[in-house]
Amino acid sequence: MRSTNAPEALAALRARLALPVVVAPMFLVSGPELVLAACRSGVIGAFPAPNARTLEILDQWMGRISRELGSVAPGGTSPAPWAQNLVAHSSYERLDGELELVDRYRPPLVITALGSPRAALEVVHGYGGIVIADVNSVQHARKAAAAGVDGLALVCAGAGGHTGRMSPFAFVAEVREFFDGLIIVAGGIGNGRGIHAAEQLGADLVSMGTRFIVAEESLAVAEYKRMVVAADCEDLVLTSAFSGADAYYLRQSIERAGYDPASLTPKPGMDLTGAQAKIRAWKDVWSAGQGVGQVSAIEPLALIVARLRREYEAARAA
Ligand SMILES: Cc1cc2nc3c(=O)[nH]c(=O)nc-3n(C[C@H](O)[C@H](O)[C@H](O)COP(=O)(O)O)c2cc1C
Numbered sequence: 001m002r003s004t005n006a007p008e009a010l011a012a013l014r015a016r017l018a019l020p021v022v023v024a025p026m027f028l029v030s031g032p033e034l035v036l037a038a039c040r041s042g043v044i045g046a047f048p049a050p051n052a053r054t055l056e057i058l059d060q061w062m063g064r065i066s067r068e069l070g071s072v073a074p075g076g077t078s079p080a081p082w083a084q085n086l087v088a089h090s091s092y093e094r095l096d097g098e099l100e101l102v103d104r105y106r107p108p109l110v111i112t113a114l115g116s117p118r119a120a121l122e123v124v125h126g127y128g129g130i131v132i133a134d135v136n137s138v139q140h141a142r143k144a145a146a147a148g149v150d151g152l153a154l155v156c157a158g159a160g161g162h163t164g165r166m167s168p169f170a171f172v173a174e175v176r177e178f179f180d181g182l183i184i185v186a187g188g189i190g191n192g193r194g195i196h197a198a199e200q201l202g203a204d205l206v207s208m209g210t211r212f213i214v215a216e217e218s219l220a221v222a223e224y225k226r227m228v229v230a231a232d233c234e235d236l237v238l239t240s241a242f243s244g245a246d247a248y249y250l251r252q253s254i255e256r257a258g259y260d261p262a263s264l265t266p267k268p269g270m271d272l273t274g275a276q277a278k279i280r281a282w283k284d285v286w287s288a289g290q291g292v293g294q295v296s297a298i299e300p301l302a303l304i305v306a307r308l309r310r311e312y313e314a315a316r317a318a
Pocket of ligand 1: 024025026027028029048085112113134155158159160161162186187188189207208209210211286287288289290291
């Protein structure tokens with residue numbers, strides 16, 4: 001299946017990046033500072049639209065990002081493109097208003113999650129942008145490819161936030177059989193060797209969330225960042241109790257919020273009606289993926305990217 005922008009636009013996209021990395025959109029973690037720092041470091045920065053509490057705030061954030069990334073100082077290098085992450089779930093009420101802002105500010109990439117990318121496709125292809133759908137199964141990948149997306153972000157087992165269940169080995173191989181557009185692998189990638197390994201599997205880019213929660217520019221509170229630094233895989237609890245879909249959470253944050261990690265009640269199905277009012281669950285109970293053990297310090301995003309780049313180049317040279 002051929003996507004509309006493949007392959008020239010996708011090759012041009014890769015050429016603009018210092019590393020084949022998306023700093024993944026993260027609920028309550030990614031804001032304009034993280035996006036700007038990512039793009040200025042040569043990797044794609046993204047934030048979920050619901051992180052802006054109101055459409056007015058979203059308008060300000062998107063306006064600021066497009067303005068600041070659009071003005072390159074004479075002699076300066078062009079920043080990497082940015083991505084707007086949209087919740088496309090049928091119960092999410094703000095999508096129409098968010099799509100109007102997408103049409104106004106024209107983020108070069110739009111990443112849809114939790115639902116059909118169709119509404120976004122019409123708007124984003126209208127101005128020549130790239131649409132990527134987050135998917136966590138081959139069935140969803142087929143549907144999104146048939147809808148005409150330019151790229152698929154394969155959310156694999158071990159991802160932070162809502163995790164997938166598939167191994168990237170199997171997932172990339174199956175999707176490559178019917179999709180020749182951009183493939184992004186997400187889940188559990190914590191270092192430059194992992195980025196290179198994903199390329200070996202046939203992916204074009206990787207999406208890394210957990211590795212960047214601790215960036216100084218992220219919106220995560222200091223205690224969350226310290227918990228991520230201290231944690232490893234053994235500290236993760238997989239449950240649907242908080243959002244209605246499987247996600248990994250830091251055990252210590254569950255206990256701190258007053259729950260017993262051993263007796264959580266699974267919640268069947270997601271409902272994002274009034275999502276802005278339901279923020280507390282994610283605010284108090286903190287998610288991280290299986291790459292959490294690779295995170296050892298709170299530091300500026302540029303330093304994290306510089307280290308990933310050294311690790312990636314060393315892996316390639318080896
Ligand atoms: C705290 C947290 C919040 C997340 N929130 C979102 C979100 O709002 N929208 C989304 O599409 N993905 C979200 N994700 C998933 C990321 O975009 C990405 O797929 C994931 O972080 C990749 O796995 P990794 O964390 O193991 O690197 C979230 C991930 C984390 C860790």
